Amino acid sequence: MSNFKDILNKDNLTKQDLVCMLNAEGKNRDLLHRKSKEITKKFTTNKVYLRGLIEYSNVCVKDCLYCGIRKSNTQQKRYTISDSEVLNCAQYALENNYGSIVLQAGERTDKPFISKITTLLNEINKLSKGKLGITISLGEQTLEVYKEWFDAGAHRYLLRIETSNSELYKNLHPKNRMHNFQHRIDALNNIRLAGFKLGTGVMIGLPNQTIENLADDLLFMKAMNVDMVGMGPYIEHQHTPLFNDKNLLASKQKRLALSYNMIACLRILMKDINIAATTALQAIDNFGREKAIKIGANVLMPNITPGSFRDNYKLYEDKPCTNENASDCNTCIDVRMNMIGSEVGYNEWGDSKHFFKNKKQLSSS
Numbered sequence: 001m002s003n004f005k006d007i008l009n010k011d012n013l014t015k016q017d018l019v020c021m022l023n024a025e026g027k028n029r030d031l032l033h034r035k036s037k038e039i040t041k042k043f044t045t046n047k048v049y050l051r052g053l054i055e056y057s058n059v060c061v062k063d064c065l066y067c068g069i070r071k072s073n074t075q076q077k078r079y080t081i082s083d084s085e086v087l088n089c090a091q092y093a094l095e096n097n098y099g100s101i102v103l104q105a106g107e108r109t110d111k112p113f114i115s116k117i118t119t120l121l122n123e124i125n126k127l128s129k130g131k132l133g134i135t136i137s138l139g140e141q142t143l144e145v146y147k148e149w150f151d152a153g154a155h156r157y158l159l160r161i162e163t164s165n166s167e168l169y170k171n172l173h174p175k176n177r178m179h180n181f182q183h184r185i186d187a188l189n190n191i192r193l194a195g196f197k198l199g200t201g202v203m204i205g206l207p208n209q210t211i212e213n214l215a216d217d218l219l220f221m222k223a224m225n226v227d228m229v230g231m232g233p234y235i236e237h238q239h240t241p242l243f244n245d246k247n248l249l250a251s252k253q254k255r256l257a258l259s260y261n262m263i264a265c266l267r268i269l270m271k272d273i274n275i276a277a278t279t280a281l282q283a284i285d286n287f288g289r290e291k292a293i294k295i296g297a298n299v300l301m302p303n304i305t306p307g308s309f310r311d312n313y314k315l316y317e318d319k320p321c322t323n324e325n326a327s328d329c330n331t332c333i334d335v336r337m338n339m340i341g342s343e344v345g346y347n348e349w350g351d352s353k354h355f356f357k358n359k360k361q362l363s364s365s
């Protein structure tokens, strides 16, 4: 077996290499994280980009077995933010030089919802005169809907595959047409076809998920040639069916450590993509997102959802900052980024370099 350093320097990482890297502890883990940081400095702009996160609605037609806002969780109060409040959030992001926002919600595919999003996207663009970059994360839709939203001015789309293993996927979802693995893959392809920069991601440390599964997840992201990734630890929610499997879980600290290794491996595998330091990391460790940035993430999504709604967008337990408002976030970002010596790309969209390189290659071939 090759020496760990040799593996880190290989050009074509195999599944076996990735398994070895994901398992790294102690000195090897330090080497892995250092290599990832080196690559981040060399292949990204080496700035951290902000996306003000608006958790638009927790109404969801889906029933994913792990998710706190699943349709069948009747203990969850439901909300949808009013248009004017969404526009206030966008204005806030603009005034605070965030560069971009993310509009995320539970999944709905009805016409009024689709049109509402189109209107909001148009309004946000009007308000910012096209200055704010817009990522949306609104689940599986048809190609026509993706095109409509792209034409309305969103340009990045985040749809996590959750796990690239179809068997595990089946076990995490009700067995019906609405929760179909192949449909989700088709949706990812359609998002790209519609013109979006494509983002996906997975949950890390799910019940019955193996290190081999996670290595496959990384290879899946590479094969899909995604432009951005958001992934983080799975965190159990007591009002979901998957909570019954909680005795199969590794400790939260182990899931966190594995998430850091996933970020490092992904950075080494896909050097110039955008990788988000996700909120779920912060749910386990107050400085989880900063640690992720130190390792190789380069996107931060400060929550700018009005404080009164935040407590209801509970995908998992211990979700941080639910008792705060956007302005608390703002002071917090500067302090936190200064602490780890990272430069923030204020007023920039900060799209992944990967997307532009890809486009160039496609147009010259």
Ligand code: SAH
Pocket: 066, 067, 068, 104, 105, 106, 107, 137, 138, 139, 140, 158, 159, 160, 162, 202, 203, 232, 233, 234, 235, 236, 237, 280, 315, 316
């Ligand atoms: N409806 C949108 C996004 C809403 S949920 C969509 O379908 O893409 C956003 C993400 O939260 C999900 O993709 C999932 O990866 C994550 N999530 C949900 N429940 C979680 C849990 N219990 N622990 C960690 N992450 C969770």
